[in-house]
Each structure stands twice: as structure tokens, then as C-alpha cells.
Amino acid sequence: MDQPNTDSSLPGRRKRGTLAAWGLVLFWGFHYVVLYRPLRLIDPERYLFLRFGWAATVVLVLAFFLPFLRGISPGNWGRLLLLSLVGVVGYQWVFLRAVAILDPVPLVLILSLGPVLVALYSHIRGHESFSSFQWGMMLLIGAGISLVVRGEPARHAAHDAQRLGFLMAFLSLIFFTLSTLITRSLLSRMSMMQVTLAPILLGGALLVPVHPSWILPPRGAHAEIILLSLLYSIAIALFLCYFLWNVAIRDIGPSRAGLWSNGQPIVVAVGTALFLHRPLGLGQIVGGLVAVAGFWGFFGLEMKRVVPEPEQET
Numbered sequence: 001m002d003q004p005n006t007d008s009s010l011p012g013r014r015k016r017g018t019l020a021a022w023g024l025v026l027f028w029g030f031h032y033v034v035l036y037r038p039l040r041l042i043d044p045e046r047y048l049f050l051r052f053g054w055a056a057t058v059v060l061v062l063a064f065f066l067p068f069l070r071g072i073s074p075g076n077w078g079r080l081l082l083l084s085l086v087g088v089v090g091y092q093w094v095f096l097r098a099v100a101i102l103d104p105v106p107l108v109l110i111l112s113l114g115p116v117l118v119a120l121y122s123h124i125r126g127h128e129s130f131s132s133f134q135w136g137m138m139l140l141i142g143a144g145i146s147l148v149v150r151g152e153p154a155r156h157a158a159h160d161a162q163r164l165g166f167l168m169a170f171l172s173l174i175f176f177t178l179s180t181l182i183t184r185s186l187l188s189r190m191s192m193m194q195v196t197l198a199p200i201l202l203g204g205a206l207l208v209p210v211h212p213s214w215i216l217p218p219r220g221a222h223a224e225i226i227l228l229s230l231l232y233s234i235a236i237a238l239f240l241c242y243f244l245w246n247v248a249i250r251d252i253g254p255s256r257a258g259l260w261s262n263g264q265p266i267v268v269a270v271g272t273a274l275f276l277h278r279p280l281g282l283g284q285i286v287g288g289l290v291a292v293a294g295f296w297g298f299f300g301l302e303m304k305r306v307v308p309e310p311e312q313e314t
Contacts, residue, residue: 016251020245021244024261026258027238033276034232034237038222039096045214049207050218051092053215063146069194076190082198084198087182087203088200089174089207091172097160098165101161102166110166113253115259118181119259139294141291143287144289145288215218266292
């Protein structure tokens with residue numbers, strides 16, 4: 001059975017995990033912008049089947065050449081199946097439904113509550129600890145993100161559709177929080193590649209038999225837009241970002257990884273301004289600065305405590 005990788009250097013792990021979280025914020029944040037138009041041209045369920053049907057095929061091909069699926073015990077396969085049900089079939093379905101209805105920034109705000117839920121759980125269980133100052137910085141980050149979202153122009157949609165969108169967003173929050181906690185447990189039992197790729201394979205295996213024809217390439221006038229978004233969604237937002245997410249969870253813990261991921265609304269706001277032609281308001285700019293100050297307060301001072309002071313020669 002594969003053993004999880006460990007690194008005895010705490011500063012090195014913190015640096016690596018933080019860099020992974022930064023990359024994840026950039027790529028996942030832009031993913032909301034990439035999905036905005038395609039999910040208004042194709043059913044979210046069809047997009048889900050395309051994404052994970054194709055991704056699972058890639059994992060299956062890789063498994064013939066790389067032995068990353070070998071040595072997994074039956075018990076761990078069961079845990080991976082649970083992660084796939086929660087993180088792929090559950091979370092990804094309701095997430096895509098929410099993206100198809102809501103504007104990107106309000107959706108990412110709701111999902112930003114996930115790290116706070118994980119932090120509360122981890123603090124109560126004793127897995128991770130936070131000072132009163134750090135809890136205050138969490139509130140400051142939340143206040144900044146709220147300002148970013150409040151400045152987002154509202155898109156007029158049917159009331160029932162908006163209610164459904166918010167329901168899907170809060171279900172996404174619950175599923176993503178659960179999948180984060182399951183992932184943390186699995187990373188102490190299995191290798192990084194197994195935890196990253198096996199749930200994708202299992203998710204595709206669960207979805208494709210339900211509607212096999214949905215994994216066929218889309219056709220029509222908008223097929224190119226959908227295919228290009230799938231390329232980003234699979235290669236970057238799925239394979240690369242979930243690997244970075246698992247690295248961050250392993251090296252800095254799920255709460256701190258999640259708090260870094262709360263930088264996504266800033267990326268989303270900038271992306272909507274640049275690519276969806278919605279300029280940033282003054283409130284959004286101020287909110288971004290407030291959130292950055294909260295990140296610096298939480299992580300900047302913490303990193304200073306992690307790096308050991310040089311010993312004085314006597």
C-alpha cells in the first residue's frame with residue numbers, strides 16, 4: 001500500500017502548501033469566468049457528464065502506464081468511493097447547476113463560507129488551532145469579500161430561478177466542506193496521486209452508465225466555446241487544481257488552505273471585469289484591499305512565527 005509523502009521541514013511544507021494555494025486561487029477563480037457562458041449554452045448535467053466522462057477516460061489511460069492505482073486496499077477504495085460520491089457526483093452537480101443560474105461573484109461568496117466551517121470543526125476537534133487574532137482576521141477577510149460581492153451588478157433573473165440557484169450554492173457549500181474533511185483523512189492514508197486521480201475515475205464510472213450518449217462531443221454553432229471551456233475545466237480546474245488543493249491540505253491543513261482559497265472572489269471580480277465587461281466599482285476595489293489585509297494579518301504573521309530565528313553565538 002502506498003504511504004503518504006511527508007516532509008520533516010515545517011517551513012518548507014508551509015511554503016509549498018502556500019504556493020499551491022495561491023495557484024489554486026488563480027486557476028479556480030478564473031474557472032468561474034470560463035464556465036459563465038458555456039453553462040448558458042448547454043445543460044449543466046450534460047456538461048458534468050462531458051467533464052468527468054472525458055477526465056475519467058484520461059485517468060484510465062494513464063493507469064495503464066503509471067502504477068498509481070496499485071496497492072490500494074479494499075477499505076481505502078471504499079473511502080475513495082465515498083469521496084467520489086460527495087465531491088464528484090454530489091458537489092460538482094449542484095455546483096454546475098448554481099453556476100448556470102447565479103452570477104460568479106455571489107456564488108463564490110457563498111462557497112467562501114466553507115473554510116470557516118472547516119476551521120470551526122477542526123478547532124473543536126483539536127486538529128488545528130487558531131488565536132483570537134486569527135479569528136478576527138477571518139472576519140476581516142469575510143468583510144472584504146462581502147464588499148467585493150455587494151459591488152457586483154445584479155443580473156435580473158426569475159425569482160424562482162434565483163432561489164434554486166442559491167439552494168444549489170448552499171448545497172455546494174455543504175458537499176465541498178464534507179469532501180475537504182474526507183480528503184484530509186485520505187491524505188494520511190494514501191499517496192497524493194491516488195487521492196487526486198482515483199475519485200475522478202470513480203466519478204466517471206458512476207456517471208457515464210447513467211447517460212452514455214452525453215459524453216459525445218457537442219455539436220452546433222457554440223461547440224467550440226464549450227470544447228475550449230472543457231479543456232480548461234478538465235486540464236486546469238480539475239487535474240491541476242485538485243492536485244494543488246490536496247498539496248495545500250496536506251502541507252498547511254484544510255482550514256488554512258480553504259482560507260487562502262477565499263481569495264477567489266477577487267480573481268472572479270477581476271475576471272468578470274476583463275472578460276465579461278463588468279467594470280470593478282470602488283466598493284469592490286476597497287473590499288479587495290480589505291480582504292488582502294486580512295490574508296496578510298492571518299498568514300503573514302503566522303509565517304513569521306514558523307520560520308525559526310537564527311541562534312545567537314555565545
